[in-house]
Amino acid sequence: MSRITLILLQILVAVVSIAIWYVLTTYPVFGKMVLPPFFFSNPLDVANQIVAWFVSGVIWKHLWVTLIEALLAFVIGSTGGVLVGFWFARQPRTAAVFDPYVKMVNALPRVVLAPIFTLWLGLGIWSKVALGVTLVFFIVFFNVYQGVKEVSPTVLANARMLGMNERQLMRHVYWPSALSWMFSSLHTSVGFAVVGAVVGEYLGSAAGLGYLIQQAEGVFDVAGVFAGMFVLAAFVIVIDMLVSVVERRLLVWRPVAETRA
Amino acid sequence: MAASASDNAQQKTGAAAIALDQVSVAFRLAGGGVYTAVERASLNVADGEFVSIVGPTGCGKSTLLNVAAGLLAPAAGRADIFGVPLGGLNRQAGYLFQADALFPWKTALENVAIGLETAGIPASEARPRAQDWLKRVGLGSFGDRYPHMLSGGQRKRVGLAQVLIRDPKILLMDEPFGPLDAQTRQIMGNLLLDLWSADRKAVLFVTHDLEEAIALSDRVVIMSAGPAARIIGDWTVKLTRPRDIAEVKLDQAFHALHREIWQSLKAEVIKGYEQTEGG
Incomplete structure (x- = not known):
């Protein structure tokens, strides 16, 4: 085709x-x-609503808030995930001690944490960032942990025979391996950062796409709900495309996987 | 003429590059119990000598090589490198692995240069030397390729350059050309002999291919089938150098030696098969 x-x-x-x-x-x-x-509703009303949002410019503020929340959640969540993933992978004893608690927290549906975060951090952006962080952190953490653990033993032995010390092993072997695993989950983690932001907004906020949808729903404005969903979908697709570009730049050394026909 | 004692501590002149004495290697099995891979193997490789170990699949050839590399500690016996007992990694040795061991996230050039950079040589100096080595293995214009963009034979060439750029005194090779097709193997064999003849390092070369072993080596050592594999034969190859792998195989002396060694290897190969295939 x-x-x-x-x-x-x-x-x-x-x-x-x-x-x-x-x-x-x-x-x-x-x-x-x-x-x-x-x-x-019907497509015309929905289209009118979307056009109205963009013409009046109100949508930009909400898009901006959601974008900032998702970005912060992604950056904070992946930094934490990389650090802890590395630490656990290199310290099996620590990992073993914390293992049941990591599993416990990860098994918890994050939505139930939203009210807690709202109580702790208020209705501003940080309660949404916190929700996104709890989603992103575990994805990145598990991938980095796996990446460090599953370095090919041959590559590792080769690195040792080439005279690498612990610091050089970290830099030339463990780090690139962990990063490649992290980037392979980039689409998922960025997606979850957006989910965290939107769900958080939906449950209580003063701005953002989730807020927009929630407000429309509150007054039975179905056209508004659908319009919000379409804008959100377009927003996610644009972000996903950006991630693809970044991924292609960073993982040039990887064999091209046939993911899309 | 009292020889200074300090010489002995560093490097005994005339000491063998690799001296394995009564080395045994055992692995603890997952279900309890111990598997003895190699039993009391003794082997000397002189400086500048090319020695091959040949044996049936799974006989512990690689295990013995890993002992010489310091990647594996023997359960009993000792390993001396240039007369000095080996504790930890063998810093004098370069190791060419059977499986792909290049760093997939580094280009061919970076892969070759890394061995120098770990030794503290700045990249500005290491890169040109790496480029030079890539040229020597015939990959001068492939420096910016990543390993997955190279063929199996090309990856082996990069691996060879990666090891040789550090100028190790000893070269350990674990069936390095095993995964390659027959043609490429021959070309790689000649390349190896070419590079080796420039400055003769001690080489310990593991293979299951007797022809390859004879064509390359000064000495061929035969190991018995595992478990508790032993060294059961040691032949000197008196073919003239420089050799061409393809031509040397047509030599009368080659055939005579091949027949002689095969007689003793055959029984072990069959034994090895019975153990792995027949259960």
């Missing part, structure tokens, strides 16, 4: 879905509306 055909088909899916949505919310079938507009 050529690139152009592929893109045309992808657009076709969107057009057909939106057309079905439009028809079913606008024209009654056998005298009955299949998708009542009160619950499903």
Whole structure:
């Protein structure tokens, strides 16, 4: 399938879905509306809402807040994950002691932490950052831990025979290996940083995409809810594309994996 | 003419590059019990000598090599390097591994230069020397490639340069050309002999390929099938140097020696197969 055909088909899916949505919310079938507009809105209203947001400029403030929250959550969460992952991998005894607690905290659904963070950190951005951090930290932590643990024994023996001391092993072997594992989970961890921010906003805040959706829902403005979801989806796709670019730059040494046809 | 005692402490002149004396290696098994891989093996490699160890698969050839490298401590016996007992890693040796051992996140050039950089030589000096070595192994224009972009044979060439750039006194090689196809093996063998003849290092070369061993070496040592593998034979190869791997195999003397060694190796190979295949 050529690139152009592929893109045309992808657009076709969107057009057909939106057309079905439009028809079913606008024209009654056998005298009955299949998708009542009160619950499903309709594409025109949603599009109008999105345009209105961008024209008036209110959306930028909310996008900006969500972006900052996600970014902070990502940076803080991955820094912590890298440090602790490294530390545990090099100190098996410490890792063994903390193992049940790490598993316990990781098993906890993070949403239940949101009220606690709101109590501790208030309604501002930091309670959302904290929620994102708890999601990002564990993904990065487990990947770095694995990356350090699973350095090929042959590469390690080779490094030793080439005269590397502990510090050089860290720099030339463990660190690049851990980083490559971390970057392989970049899409997931960046995605979770956004999830943390939006869920946090949804549960209580004064700004952000989650706040926007929550506000619309509060007044049964279904068009507003859908519009918020579309903006959020577009936002995530743009971020994901940026991550792909970064990934390609940083992991040039990796064999190209056929992830996308 | 009292020889100074201080000489003995550092490096005995005339001492063998590698002297393994009654070395035994045992591994603790996961389910309890002990597996003896090598039993009382003694082996000398003189300075500048090319010695191959040949034996059936899984006989503990690599184990013996790891003892000489200091990667593995023997359960009994001793290992001397130039007359000095080996404690810890063998700093005088370069090791070419069977499996891929290049750093996948470094380019070919960086991979070769790293051995110098670990020794404290600044990158500005190490890089040109690494480039020079890449040229010597025939990869002058491949410096910016990452290992996954190179073929198996090219990766071995980079590995060879990575080890030789540090100018080790001893070269340990663990079936380095094992994964390569027959043609590439021959080319790599000739490259190795070329580089080796420039400044003869002591070489301990492990292989399961008797032809390769005879074509390359000054001496061929045969190990029995494991467990508790022993050294059961030691032949001197009296073929003239410089050799060409392909041509030397047509030599009468080569065939005579091959037949002679194969007679004693055959029984061990069959024994080895029965143990691994037949359970």
